Amino acid sequence: MGARAAARQRRPAIPLTRAGELHILRDETPDHDAAMSNPNFKQLNYGWNADPNVPEPEVVVNGAEVRLTFYLNHWAYEARENEKGTLAFRDCSLWRLGPTNDEGWYAGQCRYSISAPAWGEFYELLGEDDRRLVPADWHKLGPLTSGLRHFLFYLRDETFECFGADWKFERSGASI
Structure with a gap:
């Protein structure tokens, strides 16, 4: 086992939010009863992607x-080993790094398995969606307001999601 894989196995699990907090989040969601069942997926990662084997995602929250930091795929894209x-998201209200992996996605265990175009990509979900708050492991940073965008990134062993105002991609300190 490589050093990156061994380090990944030692990473502690992210604590789950309380079940009652999810209920509060749903109550704070604008127009949650008028949600659409099939959001549109806009792919955002062109010319880069996460390492398909051991991306080792790390989340840092500051206010x-x-x-979300991860190893880049240097086999299929221009990147150094x-x-x-x-990915930096500003003005976030919710985020999660959840357990659905590629095997679960292909087995239909992900709430977007049928509607998402492909596994392993970074998307913005467009339109309302009655399934957006189904996972119970959201971390709440503020109220979920109607102007926030829903971002989703399928990684090898996790799924990252957040609701934020905007995003940018940086590689080794240089913006792309």
């Missing part, structure tokens, strides 16, 4: 900014 990329 309402959420940063062991180079990291970071």
